[in-house]
Amino acid sequence: MSDWKNFTREPKIAYFSMEIGLSNDIPTYSGGLGVLAGDTIKTAADLKVPMVAVTLVCRKGYFLQTIDAEGWQQEYPREWKPETFMELLPGKTLVTIEGRDVKVQSWLYRVKSPTGGQVPVLFLDTDIPGNDDSDRRITDELYGGDQGYRLKQEIVLGIGGARLLDTLGFSIRKYHMNEGHASLLTLELLTRARRPVEDTWDERASWDTRRVTEQCVFTTHTPVEAGHDRFPYDLVQRIMGEVIPLPLLKELAGKEILNTTMLAMNLSRFVNGVAKKHGEVSKVLFPGFEIHAITNGIHPFTWASPYFVNLFNQYLPSWAKEPELLVRVDLIPDEEIWDAHCGAKAYLFQYIEETTGVRLDPELLTVGFARRSATYKRGDLIFSDIDRLLEIGEGKLQLVFGGKAHPRDRAGKEVIHRIIDQVKRLRGRIDCVYLENYNMDVASRLIPGVDLWLNNPLRPLEASGTSGMKAALNGVPNFSVLDGWWIEGHIEGVTGWGIGPAPTDNSVDANHSAEDVFDLYHKLEKTILPLFYQDRPGWIRIMKNAIGKNAYYFNTHVMMRRYVTEAYMH
Numbered sequence: 001m002s003d004w005k006n007f008t009r010e011p012k013i014a015y016f017s018m019e020i021g022l023s024n025d026i027p028t029y030s031g032g033l034g035v036l037a038g039d040t041i042k043t044a045a046d047l048k049v050p051m052v053a054v055t056l057v058c059r060k061g062y063f064l065q066t067i068d069a070e071g072w073q074q075e076y077p078r079e080w081k082p083e084t085f086m087e088l089l090p091g092k093t094l095v096t097i098e099g100r101d102v103k104v105q106s107w108l109y110r111v112k113s114p115t116g117g118q119v120p121v122l123f124l125d126t127d128i129p130g131n132d133d134s135d136r137r138i139t140d141e142l143y144g145g146d147q148g149y150r151l152k153q154e155i156v157l158g159i160g161g162a163r164l165l166d167t168l169g170f171s172i173r174k175y176h177m178n179e180g181h182a183s184l185l186t187l188e189l190l191t192r193a194r195r196p197v198e199d200t201w202d203e204r205a206s207w208d209t210r211r212v213t214e215q216c217v218f219t220t221h222t223p224v225e226a227g228h229d230r231f232p233y234d235l236v237q238r239i240m241g242e243v244i245p246l247p248l249l250k251e252l253a254g255k256e257i258l259n260t261t262m263l264a265m266n267l268s269r270f271v272n273g274v275a276k277k278h279g280e281v282s283k284v285l286f287p288g289f290e291i292h293a294i295t296n297g298i299h300p301f302t303w304a305s306p307y308f309v310n311l312f313n314q315y316l317p318s319w320a321k322e323p324e325l326l327v328r329v330d331l332i333p334d335e336e337i338w339d340a341h342c343g344a345k346a347y348l349f350q351y352i353e354e355t356t357g358v359r360l361d362p363e364l365l366t367v368g369f370a371r372r373s374a375t376y377k378r379g380d381l382i383f384s385d386i387d388r389l390l391e392i393g394e395g396k397l398q399l400v401f402g403g404k405a406h407p408r409d410r411a412g413k414e415v416i417h418r419i420i421d422q423v424k425r426l427r428g429r430i431d432c433v434y435l436e437n438y439n440m441d442v443a444s445r446l447i448p449g450v451d452l453w454l455n456n457p458l459r460p461l462e463a464s465g466t467s468g469m470k471a472a473l474n475g476v477p478n479f480s481v482l483d484g485w486w487i488e489g490h491i492e493g494v495t496g497w498g499i500g501p502a503p504t505d506n507s508v509d510a511n512h513s514a515e516d517v518f519d520l521y522h523k524l525e526k527t528i529l530p531l532f533y534q535d536r537p538g539w540i541r542i543m544k545n546a547i548g549k550n551a552y553y554f555n556t557h558v559m560m561r562r563y564v565t566e567a568y569m570h
């Protein structure tokens with residue numbers, strides 16, 4: 001007898017996200033957005049925030065990546081079985097797609113915290129007998145298919161998700177849309193909030209947008225154009241039909257085309273960017289909206305390597321529940337910080353040897369770079385001038401890379417190809433490796449195991465970035481372009497190092513590549529390499545500052561306390 005009904009006793013914050021990365025076994029995430037969602041849910045469980053999360057089951061998962069002999073990414077399906085980890089809930093609901101009724105059911109996964117807190121996560125599923133064959137495939141792929149397929153997924157996520165919560169007996173006090181993918185849920189809420197008006201000619205007045213706005217919180221995650229879904233209204237009409245009258249939909253979601261970000265912004269009382277800078281940039285992109293900024297974080301216990309978990313447990317007990325305690329990192333002796341780091345480094349190097357056959361030298365400064373291979377992240381920037389790189393780093397530097405490109409992102413795959421080309425050319429002079437199939441497991445070995453974490457996006461396109469926070473938590477200093485969270489975390493030569501000019505510009509097409517490349521090489525040569533090799537106590541000071549001045553603050557516990565007090569409680 002399942003006790004899942006207990007979850008419906010208390011009104012909840014409903015957290016909607018197209019992707020959620022809770023663990024490697026549940027491959028329903030593609031990158032930072034999904035991992036953030038997973039970390040947020042784990043923190044809600046730790047802090048006993050009454051939350052229920054909603055996402056799609058994505059039975060085909062996000063793909064497995066290998067790299068072929070020519071350096072091109074190959075993709076394989078990553079099928080998984082929800083029944084291995086989850087329980088099928090009895091309730092079903094219906095959504096209308098292309099005029100057909102489509103049944104939606106959900107799988108319950110429980111995120112349990114050692115504090116006793118639990119957050120239910122509902123994985124929506126349309127693979128149900130009786131549904132049209134094509135409809136059974138709607139919840140198969142993450143970011144797959146064409147625009148029509150994506151719209152169907154968003155109908156299931158937003159409208160289906162809101163209806164299913166209702167069917168299951170959840171009472172919801174706030175709906176938090178993590179990115180615009182879930183924004184169609186506002187249409188369901190609008191329908192529910194409809195009120196009778198005395199003047200029956202006034203159709204518009206019967207739609208109580210204010211009541212919906214009060215229930216909704218929206219976080220926008222990227223200034224990158226492709227990150228904001230847009231659907232032509234003829235497609236919307238054909239697939240979704242008329243959930244609310246078209247003129248009203250156009251008023252809320254954009255005149256020419258349905259912009260999901262616009263819809264969410266117009267119907268949320270609290271709109272949030274994911275770092276201070278991203279809040280400012282979003283105000284330029286969406287003039288007229290009030291946009292707050294609660295900076296992203298990472299779930300501390302998930303992202304601390306076992307070596308640092310031991311150390312923190314010993315010197316800063318209950319840090320995992322209260323990561324603010326990391327501010328007292330100076331209680332930990334330098335040698336123990338260094339030993340923990342060497343443990344994490346050896347653990348990574350063992351993995352590298354097993355998977356690539358390359359044996360890296362644990363004595364050399366090892367730089368890591370791994371994340372989704374989107375072009376704005378400029379994964380191959382460090383190879384801009386090979387002669388210069390060799391002059392600086394030959395015999396002194398090693399590089400570890402990883403990351404998947406979206407299957408339809410040709411340019412992202414070319415970046416991987418170029419990196420692998422350089423990996424081959426530099427062999428024996430600067431040893432580099434590209435680790436296949438970057439995912440949460442690889443990340444949790446890679447990031448703590450390098451000495452320096454590199455990030456060089458085209459500013460201001462890195463809305464927040466979170467991998468650098470994972471590095472800081474494990475005493476790995478950041479060496480990064482001043483964008484996203486790093487603008488807030490960076491103190492030059494104290495917590496790590498910046499790359500390129502100060503972040504004054506808020507336009508999305510600022511390009512400082514030449515300055516960035518110059519500075520990257522210059523600081524490596526003049527500051528970072530000398531410090532690493534000639535002043536180990538100075539280096540350890542920076543490692544400790546990464547923990548005590550970055551990780552104590554840039555975590556999802558701090559982030560969640562802010563969401564609760566600034567967004568959910570109002």
Ligand SMILES: *Cc1c(COP(=O)(O)O)cnc(C)c1O
Binds near residue numbers: 030439443467
């Ligand atoms: C943390 C994480 C990311 C996010 O990396 P960014 O550098 O912030 O883009 C992406 N993928 C995986 C698997 C991660 O764990």
